[in-house]
Amino acid sequence: MSAVPPLREDLRGFDGYRSARREAATGRSWLNANESPWASPADPDGRLRRYPDPQPAVLRDMLAAHLGCRPGELLLTRGSDEAIDLLVRGFCSPDRDAVLVTPPVFGMYAVSARLQGARLLEVPLSDGADDFRVDLDRVVDVALDGGARLVFLCSPGNPAGGVIDPDRLEEVALRLAGTALLVVDEAYIEFADAPSVLVRERPANLAVLRTLSKAHALAGARVGALVADPGVIGFLRHCQAPYPVPDPCARLAVRALSPESLRALQARTDDLRRERARLRDALATMPCVRRVYPSQANFLLVRFTDADAADAALRSAGIVVRDMRPMPQLGDALRITIGTAQENDAVVQALQSVGEDRA
Numbered sequence: 001m002s003a004v005p006p007l008r009e010d011l012r013g014f015d016g017y018r019s020a021r022r023e024a025a026t027g028r029s030w031l032n033a034n035e036s037p038w039a040s041p042a043d044p045d046g047r048l049r050r051y052p053d054p055q056p057a058v059l060r061d062m063l064a065a066h067l068g069c070r071p072g073e074l075l076l077t078r079g080s081d082e083a084i085d086l087l088v089r090g091f092c093s094p095d096r097d098a099v100l101v102t103p104p105v106f107g108m109y110a111v112s113a114r115l116q117g118a119r120l121l122e123v124p125l126s127d128g129a130d131d132f133r134v135d136l137d138r139v140v141d142v143a144l145d146g147g148a149r150l151v152f153l154c155s156p157g158n159p160a161g162g163v164i165d166p167d168r169l170e171e172v173a174l175r176l177a178g179t180a181l182l183v184v185d186e187a188y189i190e191f192a193d194a195p196s197v198l199v200r201e202r203p204a205n206l207a208v209l210r211t212l213s214k215a216h217a218l219a220g221a222r223v224g225a226l227v228a229d230p231g232v233i234g235f236l237r238h239c240q241a242p243y244p245v246p247d248p249c250a251r252l253a254v255r256a257l258s259p260e261s262l263r264a265l266q267a268r269t270d271d272l273r274r275e276r277a278r279l280r281d282a283l284a285t286m287p288c289v290r291r292v293y294p295s296q297a298n299f300l301l302v303r304f305t306d307a308d309a310a311d312a313a314l315r316s317a318g319i320v321v322r323d324m325r326p327m328p329q330l331g332d333a334l335r336i337t338i339g340t341a342q343e344n345d346a347v348v349q350a351l352q353s354v355g356e357d358r359a
């Protein structure tokens with residue numbers, strides 16, 4: 001039995017849309033895709049006249065080299081949001097198969113499950129003395145009992161920022177082999193002390209989501225990637241929209257992976273980690289702050305004695321943070337993205353006056 005869980009039975013043999021680009025071999029005159037024979041005035045050199053490569057090879061090879069996987073194990077996606085959606089659509093039959101999530105957590109896993117009609121299994125994080133924790137034994141039990149095809153774990157986690165030990169991730173995958181795919185969302189891994197699970201040998205049913213939206217500072221370009229078993233990648237390619245990566249975005253992403261860009265990235269993430277520590281220390285001593293979670297990502301989850309007042313004070317200073325109060329277990333919490341040093345100072349300053357008049 002393969003370690004990779006079964007793909008949707010009703011899609012067995014499904015080949016997706018055969019785009020002109022997929023069929024094209026070689027030729028001098030390409031008249032197979034109803035493209036324009038002239039260049040757009042907006043694009044005088046005509047680079048965008050043609051449909052792009054569905055999986056731009058230069059970008060795919062560079063990203064695979066950067067991440068430490070083989071090109072055949074990598075699928076380029078329109079942000080990791082698309083990868084999440086593809087996984088759910090490819091693995092979960094509506095009304096039958098389930099997706100397991102660990103709330104409070106990034107909301108797109110549940111959104112994609114809902115849209116697909118997949119059942120949602122929840123194993124809430126427990127709020128321990130030092131951090132939010134995932135009960136991994138319970139994750140495995142609930143996944144096996146509940147017919148989960150996908151288990152999403154986020155490391156570093158959004159919204160708390162904690163990481164999960166890679167040894168434990170591997171163990172979870174091994175226990176789920178043949179029944180579920182463990183998907184580790186590493187959207188924030190560049191900010192963490194721990195290395196990616198991609199630096200090690202991994203079970204065939206362990207998949208990883210990466211993105212250029214966070215540390216690489218290209219959220220607007222919508223470039224993400226799924227790293228998984230080549231069989232999974234091959235199948236999901238057929239489920240994907242025909243041209244997921246626009247050509248200008250692929251070009252930008254290639255530049256973002258140049259050695260110079262990666263050196264700059266390293267310097268920037270080092271700075272950000274220093275800022276994260278500085279903001280955390282400043283917040284931790286404030287009377288209006290109940291608790292700051294230890295974060296390995298580019299944000300801090302903060303509990304306030306009066307989150308309404310804190311949110312209002314930040315807003316009146318023109319600072320918008322993420323209100324976490326609608327989320328389970330987070331009725332008094334805001335999530336603050338680490339900004340520039342000046343922006344972080346402004347956060348501290350805005351919160352300085354909160355609660356003073358009530359003392």
Ligand SMILES: *Cc1c(COP(=O)(O)O)cnc(C)c1O
Binds near residue numbers: 106210224
């Ligand atoms: C921001 C974020 C993403 C989304 O990334 P895109 O590549 O921009 O779609 C994925 N996972 C988590 C946990 C995130 O916080």
